[in-house]
Amino acid sequence: MSSILGVLFNLLTFPGLVLNGFVQNYYVQRYSVPVERLDADALENLDDDELEERLDGVDASLDADESGEVVVDFYGIDDYRSAFVVTLVPFFVCSMVAFATFVLAVPLLEGEVRLWWLPFWLGLAVGAHTFPNAVATDALWQQSRSTGSPLRFVGYPVVAVSKVVNALRFLWIDLVYALVLFIAAKALIGALVF
Structure with missing residues (x-):
């Protein structure tokens, strides 16, 4: 996706970004995932190789006060259960929220209510931002390979799809994933009505 289209897509689907970020941050704090604040000025002075080495294996996002970047070290999570929860629970929570929003949208759409597009758009926005990012996915993949936890049987398929x-x-x-959630919601409502 080109950068301009990506920015436009993120602007149009900002509720999904906000919800996913909120849920992810909640679990990062709850499970004490290692985080570090990086000075934005210091990052600008690094060349590309130094910057890549500094941020290798971490997920960086701009903090609310914009004084620097907050770096989440998904590789620094010690136990598999915490890595699983921090990486995949936001995926499941956001998927359920998107599905529930679509369940609300389907009767409005079929009932020709004028505001059907609002819950549809919210479901689409949330559904389009459910999957964990590449850093979190890679960290969980590595931990899944080295654990004996039965959670890995859930982690492996979701991480593979991610x-x-x-x-x-x-x-x-x-x-496309968001549209699949919409089709599933429509099928559920259709099955309940008949």
Whole structure:
């Protein structure tokens, strides 16, 4: 996805970015995931190789006060259960919120209510930002390979799909996932009505 289209897509689907970020930050704080604040001025002085080395294996996002970047070290999570929760629970929570919003949108759409597009747009926005990012996915993949936890049987498939989604983001695959959630909600409502 080109950078201009990506920015436009993120602007149009900002509720999904906000919800996903909120849920992710909640679990990062709850499970004491290692974070570090980086000075924005110091980052600007690094060349590309130094910057890549400094941010290798971490997820950086601009903090609310914009005084620097907050770096989440997903590789620094010690136990598999915490890594699983911090990486995948936001995916499940956001998927459920998107699905529930679509369930609300379907009767409005079929009832020709004028504001049907509002819950549809919210479901689409949330559904398009459910998958974990590449850094979190890679960290969980590494931990899944080295753990004996039965949670890995859930982690492996979701992480594998997330890796594919991250590789195919240029094809708007996140939007396709949101549309699949809409189709599932429509099928559920259709099954309940008849």
